[in-house]
Amino acid sequence: MGYSDADAAELYDLLNRWGESDDFYLSFVMGAGSVLDVGCGTGSLLAKARKDGHTGRLAGIDPDVAMLERARQRVPDAEWVEGKAADIAWVSEFDVAVMASNAFQFLVADLEESLVKIRTALVDGGRFVFGTRNPEVREWESWNPSNPYDVVDHAGRELRMIYHVEQVEGDAVTFTETTALRDNTPLRTDRATLNFLGVDTLNAVLIKTGFDVEAQYGDWSRGPLTPTSENIVTVAYRA
Ligand SMILES: C[S@@+](CC[C@H](N)C(=O)[O-])C[C@H]1O[C@@H](n2cnc3c(N)ncnc32)[C@H](O)[C@@H]1O
Incomplete structure (x- = not known):
C-alpha cells in the first residue's frame, strides 16, 4: 500500500480549495501583463487567471514534479518550470511575482538567494506579493x-x-x-x-535583497497587521 505523488497532488487540491487569500492574489495577477507564480504547486491560481480572461504571460516554477504536471495539464499555454525559487533564471521579465498559500515559508536556508532571484526576475518597480503565517x-x-x-x-x-x-x-x-x-x-x-519569520526580520531581509515594502496587512481583506494577526500579508516591490 502507499499513496503516489500524483495522488498526493490531487489530494492537495481537495485539501486546499479556493479561498479569500486566492482572491487577494488574483487581484494582483489580473492587473499585471506578466506574472510569475513561485512555488506554484498545482497551478490553481494561474488556471483561474486564464479562465477569468488573463491573456498575458503566465509562468510558474515549483520543485514538485507531480504538482507541476497537474499545473501543465490545467494551463498548457503557461510556462511551467521545474525548480526552486533559488533556481530562477528569468531577468527583468515579470510585472508581478506571487507566492500563494504560504509557499514563501518553504524558503529557509536559501531564503536570501531565493529573494534575490525573484527580485531579478521582476521589472523595475515590479511587485512581489506573498503571505507568511505570523509566528x-x-x-x-x-x-x-x-x-x-x-x-x-x-x-x-x-x-x-x-x-x-x-x-x-x-x-x-x-x-x-x-x-x-x-x-x-x-x-x-x-x-x-x-x-516563521516575524515582521521585523522579514522586512530586514526584504530590504537587504533589494525590495521595498509597499504595504503590509494582517488579513486578506487588507485589514491592519497586529501582533495577533494570523498572517503577515506583504506587497513589496523591486526597489
Ligand atoms: C503550500 S504549497 C503552495 C502551492 C501553491 N502556491 C498554491 O497556492 O496552492 C507550497 C509549494 O511550494 C513549493 N516549494 C517548496 N520549496 C520551494 C522552493 N524552495 N522554491 C519554490 N517553491 C517551493 C512546494 O513544492 C509546493 O508546491
Whole structure:
C-alpha cells in the first residue's frame, strides 16, 4: 500500500480549495501583463487567471514534479518550470511575482538567494506579493496527532491527515504530514521545514535583497497587521 505523488497532488487540491487569500492574489495577477507564480504547486491560481480572461504571460516554477504536471495539464499555454525559487533564471521579465498559500515559508536556508532571484526576475518597480503565517500566533502548536483532519479523496478513499511537529529551531518548524487510512495505518509521510519569520526580520531581509515594502496587512481583506494577526500579508516591490 502507499499513496503516489500524483495522488498526493490531487489530494492537495481537495485539501486546499479556493479561498479569500486566492482572491487577494488574483487581484494582483489580473492587473499585471506578466506574472510569475513561485512555488506554484498545482497551478490553481494561474488556471483561474486564464479562465477569468488573463491573456498575458503566465509562468510558474515549483520543485514538485507531480504538482507541476497537474499545473501543465490545467494551463498548457503557461510556462511551467521545474525548480526552486533559488533556481530562477528569468531577468527583468515579470510585472508581478506571487507566492500563494504560504509557499514563501518553504524558503529557509536559501531564503536570501531565493529573494534575490525573484527580485531579478521582476521589472523595475515590479511587485512581489506573498503571505507568511505570523509566528506570534504559533499556529504549529495545533499541528499534532490529536488534531487530525479527515478527508475523502478523488478516488473515494477515506483518509486521515495526521500532523506532527518534530522540531522547532529558531524560526524554522519541521513537521510531518502523514496520509493515513481512518484506522491510522500510514500510506505516506511527507516532511517539510517552514520558516516563521516575524515582521521585523522579514522586512530586514526584504530590504537587504533589494525590495521595498509597499504595504503590509494582517488579513486578506487588507485589514491592519497586529501582533495577533494570523498572517503577515506583504506587497513589496523591486526597489
Ligand atoms: C503550500 S504549497 C503552495 C502551492 C501553491 N502556491 C498554491 O497556492 O496552492 C507550497 C509549494 O511550494 C513549493 N516549494 C517548496 N520549496 C520551494 C522552493 N524552495 N522554491 C519554490 N517553491 C517551493 C512546494 O513544492 C509546493 O508546491
